[in-house]
Amino acid sequence: MRFALIGQPNCGKSTLFNQVAGYRAETGNFPGTTVTYTESRVRVAGEVVEVVDLPGTYSLAGTNPAERETMRYLASRQVDVIINVVDASRLSAGLELTLELLALGRPMVIALNMMDEAARLGLEINGPGLEQELGVPVLPLIASKGRGVKPLFLRALRLAKSPDEVKVEKSIRGGSFALTDPAERHARARELVQRFVRSGERRLSWRDRLDDVLLHPLWGYLSLFLILFLFFEMVYGVGAALEGPLLAFFDGLTAGLGQRFGAGTLLSELVIGTMQGVSAGIAIVLPYLVPFLLGLGLLEDIGYLPRVAFLMDALMHRIGLHGKAVVPFILGYGCNVPAVMSTRTLEDPRERYLAAAVATLVPCAARLSVVFGLVAFYLGPVAALSLYLFNLFVIALTGRLLSRVMPEDLPGLILEIPPYRLPTLRIIVQKAWFRVREFVTEAWPLLIAGSAVLAALIYFRAAALLNVLVRPITWTLGLPSATGVPLIFGILRKELSLIMLGQALGSTNFDAVLTPVQMYTFAAFVMFYIPCLATLGALKRELGTRSLLSIAGLTVVVALLAASVARVAATLFVGGG
């Protein structure tokens, strides 16, 4: 026997599920998507029932993956009873899905969840009246407190055993619910609410007060700044603490392996190259990526991210994007990989492309290390800060120009701001895991292969050749020819630009081999040009090969122009000072 929980996002479906599910709840994802469902065996009055928690969906129209999968599940699997969970505090919206489900003519129970919240809002719902009108059982529920759970499942069980007892087809008015037009369903739901809900005085809760601060014209932005600051502190803190030891471990391992295969042989160079790719994934990307995704999942699960979009919409419009695109932008400062991944939350392909292009121009943690190691260390913190401000300026300019080239066809932001929720660890971990798995299976192999290929190139003394290839760029920027190889290695891992620079120039005392103007120009170029291989992999997956190539090309052009400007500015500054 199987019961399926179906309801709109944030209706408390999963809360209900967690109330009844044992520890052995199994999570699966629909093939080819990250849309998940969870299944568990539950004992109801001596019977073992499979309960499945389907993804939250507003309708069965099939316009997004969650809707399509819910439909597919209902069509293909044996579902004895549909338990339609409806948020009683948002009854009108919830009933639209209910009307759609009723049209399926399957045995169904409606659970009016969050009755306490509805009472707080001053709503008085006539459950029996609704039950009579709709022809299916309507039961009150407060899933968060476990109230009404047992009667609900007992009712569903009774229905499953005698499906003839209550059947939609048999209900007198059942036929009139087969509304195919969403506007009709909407009107019908509104009418039902008018008839069966009386609204009284609304009591303010901490949720309303929270938004009074977090969406406030002044405090909202201060809170945003503080929250993001703490978020990055956490990510950098965890990342840096793990990166050092892990990198040391892998460097030792790589050196040992290299020696074992005989120093200087092709095989040993290949092994070292491969190991560098492996260690880049484990020691440099994952230590930042994992805390990043967990933190992001937390902000997402609480419901804060849409509020960031609300606050930042006006600002993002100036660079041709909407508020939603602020998420990839912010994420970019940690690592471009999750930034590019997060563009999938944007509906419009143009917006996705623009947001991804902008996100790859944001200096990630690795590029930060180049700016710090070169510019801040030798030229001072003010010079480093000036580069960051310059970066923001270039991003804004690029965004503006791109949005001119690609005129928008959608008039702007339409975004649901969900109520705040207490976070669920299981959901946060699950989401982070799916994203980490994508990195591990998609981007990382690319990183390892690229590493090995470069090692082979170096072995065949192709360094000089590589320098010649990159010479047009290094010459334009007035950089020594030997900086070519570090720049190419930077495509693998951004901080390699700095590490390899020492090797290429034969000194890690950059003061002796580069002029201040050259250092500044080099760092400016590294800030913008081609994102690292892991990011390229993410770009390919999210946007396809064509967009990947055009974005990579774009970053080279932007980097060349920006570094040229930086060079002129630095020259003037040095000359003048």
Add this chain to the structure above:
Amino acid sequence: MRLSEVTQGTWVRVVGFEGGQGLRARLTQHGIYPGDRLRVLRVAPLGGPFLVEANGREVALGQGVAAKVLVEVEP
């Protein structure tokens, strides 16, 4: 009048939408149909979006969108 001209805290009724089918479809997907009562909960500064409550759902509408939603003020 247009939703973009409404001040914070006002109740309005949606009269209709300007613009194409795409905008209409996106608004209705978020539960906003002509005839609905909306309340403007907040307006973000510097030409930012409008936060409206419609049928118990809170939806943020950018300035451009709000300017295309025709409303009349409810008493």
